Amino acid sequence: MAALQEKQVQHQECGDCPIRHRAVCARCDTDELVALEQLKYYRSFQAGQTVIWSGDRMDFVASVVSGIATLTQTMEDGRRQMVGLLLPSDFVGRPGRMIASYDVTATTDLVMCCFRRKPFEDMMVKTPHVAQRLLEMTLDELDAAREWMLLLGRKTAREKIASLLAIIARRDASLHLRQPSSQLTVDLPLTREEMADYLGLTLETVSRQISALKRDGVIRLEGKRQIVIPDLRRLLEEAGDDSDGGMLA
Amino acid sequence: MAALQEKQVQHQECGDCPIRHRAVCARCDTDELVALEQLKYYRSFQAGQTVIWSGDRMDFVASVVSGIATLTQTMEDGRRQMVGLLLPSDFVGRPGRMIASYDVTATTDLVMCCFRRKPFEDMMVKTPHVAQRLLEMTLDELDAAREWMLLLGRKTAREKIASLLAIIARRDASLHLRQPSSQLTVDLPLTREEMADYLGLTLETVSRQISALKRDGVIRLEGKRQIVIPDLRRLLEEAGDDSDGGMLA
DNA sequence: CGAATCCTTGAATTATCTCAATGCCCGTGG
DNA sequence: CCACGGGCATTGAGATAATTCAAGGATTCG
Structure with a gap:
């Protein structure tokens, strides 16, 4: 209880x-x-x-x-x-x-x-x-x-991960009222399994795609949960959104 | 314009x-x-x-x-x-x-x-x-x-189709204020492609799954767009919902 | 140290997609 | 009236992205 x-x-x-x-x-x-x-x-x-x-x-x-x-x-x-x-x-x-x-x-x-x-x-x-x-x-x-819904219905696993990171970065930035710079660090509050539940994937797929994004230089990991985004624009491209969601000027 | x-x-x-x-x-x-x-x-x-x-x-x-x-x-x-x-x-x-x-x-x-x-x-x-x-x-x-979102993220193609039919049957029934009987006919206002866009599938998969549900006796087709549901309970099972959504007493 | 969590990676399996051909229906124009 | 074209739907075969199953690594905590 x-x-x-x-x-x-x-x-x-x-x-x-x-x-x-x-x-x-x-x-x-x-x-x-x-x-x-x-x-x-x-x-x-x-x-x-x-x-x-x-x-x-x-x-x-x-x-x-x-x-x-x-x-x-x-x-x-x-x-x-x-x-x-x-x-x-x-x-x-x-x-x-x-x-x-x-x-x-x-x-x-x-x-x-x-x-x-x-x-x-x-x-x-x-x-x-x-x-x-x-x-x-x-x-x-x-x-x-x-x-x-667009994410769940139409995006690939890689795009889903990139989108999630972008969403968290955006909400994080708006909460702390700081302008998202082109280099920024996101504290990921979710386990791989929770991310999978968010994205409609399995936790293994989440893990593999995070590794792939790291391998391709889109993100860096600082421990398991801290994620560094060296180039936000690049991440947004990977997310497949047609706009940058107003995150950049 | x-x-x-x-x-x-x-x-x-x-x-x-x-x-x-x-x-x-x-x-x-x-x-x-x-x-x-x-x-x-x-x-x-x-x-x-x-x-x-x-x-x-x-x-x-x-x-x-x-x-x-x-x-x-x-x-x-x-x-x-x-x-x-x-x-x-x-x-x-x-x-x-x-x-x-x-x-x-x-x-x-x-x-x-x-x-x-x-x-x-x-x-x-x-x-x-x-x-x-x-x-x-x-x-x-x-x-x-x-x-x-649950449908898009976690349901199989067959469950998605069954869910869509159940949703339309339900809204249809509530609009016409008639109690959904165990046998009922649904007029499908969507093309296969529109259904696919709704469900996060391709139109071919939609077509195949409708054929499969027909083959298995869950639905009957009256033309392309008119769908007869002989047993609503059966359809709801196929939809994978844990409740009947209040459609049956 | 050992158990518990969480995460990563590999190999095999499978659901869905892609590409392609064909069929059906209906309205239009010859 | 029939032939034709266009839009929609069906079906098959092969390709592929993601899942499942399985093993092992990292980190934390008692």
């Missing part, structure tokens, strides 16, 4: 919150923030812990404050597909839905800012800024999901 | 609208409906016509009133992936975005109920019911996209 293993985290001011400007609360004014402050509580999870099982009753919604979580679907015979990669500021849960549709797992140590579902839903009705921001975030997620 | 080929359609009362209870306007009260009625105009397209090209400026949003449209992404070398299948009541376009992200194509003759983007956005701010319904619809689409 996840609830028994998790640690409680002490209260923190919304004003200092690292995700204040990107999360569901991004648009809130001071009054609204005070109201949210009443509702919120933190929960934290260790790397590897399951936050929610698909099919479980879920009576909260939450924002990822720090760490990374995944959304996965599993078929009866065990085939798994990741359907969401949740980075800080991303939202978990669906207003109006009691039952979780996906497994949510903490890939790294994870802190979430939670709201009980009912009060949050009431707040959505009363304060339009939360609902507005949630719509915007959901539309962004839908765009990301569609990008991901 | 699509705009030159399309026909204008005469005005129609929202009260009589076939998608009144499912579209973005579903939650609107009488006053709000009057306001929307002012804004709306119909456009229709012939089967095969392109509604919007990805990258084009798009200064309207719309609901599909009748017919079917697709959202597709294309890579430089021509690989195509369908990322959305728009049936009546589905919404096209994104408030707050000028530029279309996907190609939108009419697969059958198509009628859309359009709103110029700016007035629609103003309306969203003023009347929460439109924004609320749009959030709900977007969340549903996101769920559908995630289901689709």
Whole structure:
């Protein structure tokens, strides 16, 4: 039972919150923030812990404050597909839905800012800024999901790996607000198997393609999880995207 | 130029609208409906016509009133992936975005109920019911996209075909409000190539797998596009889903 | 040190794709 | 009316990318 293993985290001011400007609360004014402050509580999870099982009753919604979580679907015979990669500021849960549709797992140590579902839903009705921001975030997620569908349906294994690295580099850069230079280092928060679940591949294929990209000089490895990208443009070419996704000027 | 080929359609009362209870306007009260009625105009397209090209400026949003449209992404070398299948009541376009992200194509003759983007956005701010319904619809689409990701990433060609038939049967049934019986007929609005673009396959593989399902008695063909499903449960098994998606009692 | 994880690499197998030929259906024009 | 062409679908044979099965290497942690 996840609830028994998790640690409680002490209260923190919304004003200092690292995700204040990107999360569901991004648009809130001071009054609204005070109201949210009443509702919120933190929960934290260790790397590897399951936050929610698909099919479980879920009576909260939450924002990822720090760490990374995944959304996965599993078929009866065990085939798994990741359907969401949740980075800080991303939202978990669906207003109006009691039952979780996906497994949510903490890939790294994870802190979430939670709201009980009912009060949050009431707040959505009363304060339009939360609902507005949630719509915007959901539309962004839908765009990301569609990008991901192109990857899953049509890209080669090599392109899939390159695309994943590009995606992580991009989100990483936008989070740390630094302009991605042409040389940059990406901390890969996923095991090979998790990457495989993301990309619709086997872990062996992931490993082979990473080796191939390394052999061809597209990336360098610093340990297993740290990846250096000497030439971002080159990586983006390998990803097969028609645009650079606005990563370069 | 699509705009030159399309026909204008005469005005129609929202009260009589076939998608009144499912579209973005579903939650609107009488006053709000009057306001929307002012804004709306119909456009229709012939089967095969392109509604919007990805990258084009798009200064309207719309609901599909009748017919079917697709959202597709294309890579430089021509690989195509369908990322959305728009049936009546589905919404096209994104408030707050000028530029279309996907190609939108009419697969059958198509009628859309359009709103110029700016007035629609103003309306969203003023009347929460439109924004609320749009959030709900977007969340549903996101769920559908995630289901689709599992299909693209992990299902076999045979399972993909069975899943597609199940999806169309389900949406068809919910639109016509009839309980799917164990024997039912599905009108397939897609060519083999379009099915392939949906499923991340080639058209040859689609054709082969349809033949295989026919050979094995899972489906029967009535012409090329009409498909009879003698035993829905059997089809759902073939689709590899762990649940029946609520189609059977 | 030994066990547990995670990762890499190889060899054989297989699902799907590619290329190519043929068939079916329907509308058009001779 | 029939022949023809175009669009769509089917089927086969060979090629190929990715998977499966299997072994072994690296790293961490008690």
